[in-house]
Amino acid sequence: MNRKRILSGMQPSGKLHLGNYFGDLKNWVSLQDEFDCYFFIADWHALSSLYEDPHRIKEFSFEVAVDWLSAGLDPEKSTMFVQSEIPEHAELHLILSMMVPVPWLERNPTYKEKKDEIKNVDMSSYGFLGYPVLQTADIVLYKADYVPVGIDQAPHLELSREIVRRFNKLYKKKVFIEPGAKISDIPKLSGIDGRKMSKTYNNAIFLSDGEKEVGKKVKSMLTDPARARREDPGDPDVCNLYPFHKIYSPKAMQDEIASDCKTAKIGCGDCKKMLSETMLEGMKPMMEKRQDILTRPDEVKEILRAGTLKAHALAKSTLEQAKQAMKLK
Numbered sequence: 001m002n003r004k005r006i007l008s009g010m011q012p013s014g015k016l017h018l019g020n021y022f023g024d025l026k027n028w029v030s031l032q033d034e035f036d037c038y039f040f041i042a043d044w045h046a047l048s049s050l051y052e053d054p055h056r057i058k059e060f061s062f063e064v065a066v067d068w069l070s071a072g073l074d075p076e077k078s079t080m081f082v083q084s085e086i087p088e089h090a091e092l093h094l095i096l097s098m099m100v101p102v103p104w105l106e107r108n109p110t111y112k113e114k115k116d117e118i119k120n121v122d123m124s125s126y127g128f129l130g131y132p133v134l135q136t137a138d139i140v141l142y143k144a145d146y147v148p149v150g151i152d153q154a155p156h157l158e159l160s161r162e163i164v165r166r167f168n169k170l171y172k173k174k175v176f177i178e179p180g181a182k183i184s185d186i187p188k189l190s191g192i193d194g195r196k197m198s199k200t201y202n203n204a205i206f207l208s209d210g211e212k213e214v215g216k217k218v219k220s221m222l223t224d225p226a227r228a229r230r231e232d233p234g235d236p237d238v239c240n241l242y243p244f245h246k247i248y249s250p251k252a253m254q255d256e257i258a259s260d261c262k263t264a265k266i267g268c269g270d271c272k273k274m275l276s277e278t279m280l281e282g283m284k285p286m287m288e289k290r291q292d293i294l295t296r297p298d299e300v301k302e303i304l305r306a307g308t309l310k311a312h313a314l315a316k317s318t319l320e321q322a323k324q325a326m327k328l329k
């Protein structure tokens with residue numbers, strides 16, 4: 001069966017958290033049966049924020065692979081690989097960077113957004129400005145038909161499509177495919193302090209957290225700020241915690257909480273207790289799978305090695321075609 005190809009990657013800049021799971025990973029798992037999926041550990045991208053501490057990338061890469069497998073990515077269905085093991089990413093990045101005008105990169109809204117978000121590292125590097133070019137190389141090397149994105153990220157792909165059009169027009173050959181967006185509905189989840197869930201903000205619930213840590217984090221979650229006292233009525237729609245109930249708790253419990261919160265029948269402490277229980281129940285299969293996978297670390301490395309071998313052959317062939325179109329070969 002000729003399945004359409006999906007490509008996506010994740011930076012190994014730390015352990016994965018629930019924001020990563022519900023934002024990307026869960027969706028990737030569901031795409032495996034329908035698409036020819038390629039998922040890569042974007043370790044060169046991680047260098048843009050970890051350049052002062054690069055030795056941690058290797059350790060994080062392993063952690064990310066363990067998280068992927070625990071969450072349900074299946075090496076029988078998906079090709080999982082490591083970006084830096086395939087030098088064609090760097091070579092195509094260099095070639096593309098020669099033809100991408102700098103203003104295209106400067107006007108990229110995520111560049112500014114991310115630069116403002118990461119405060120503890122100087123992100124004004126040449127490499128970080130050019131990350132969409134590397135990202136384009138990552139995608140087009142595998143002739144991916146789609147990249148999975150949330151609805152608000154769809155415009156981010158436009159730059160990649162523009163680069164593809166420029167290349168194909170310059171060298172009069174349709175070497176690369178313009179990647180389409182595979183849009184999915186991503187639930188809005190914040191970190192325990194109400195800001196975007198991020199390892200940088202130290203507000204994340206990690207997939208690798210144990211029961212105690214999860215319970216502790218739920219307990220410290222920000223709720224509706226209007227509920228200063230137990231008898232103050234609350235509003236689940238502005239509460240930072242309620243979206244987690246929407247994911248983990250049964251519908252009847254969600255409805256009861258919403259109504260009891262509005263009438264102050266329950267306090268936030270009760271609500272957190274209920275969430276701790278349903279969340280732990282929901283996370284349990286992944287926690288158990290993780291423990292099992294960790295007993296066989298060599299298997300994880302072998303999965304990545306085999307995936308990298310397969311992906312490398314494809315990347316090599318695409319780069320050859322690009323060089324031939326450019327008459328460099």
Ligand code: SF4
Nearest residue numbers: 224234239261268271
């Ligand atoms: S009772 Fe629950 S939903 Fe209502 S404000 Fe407190 S934590 Fe949020």
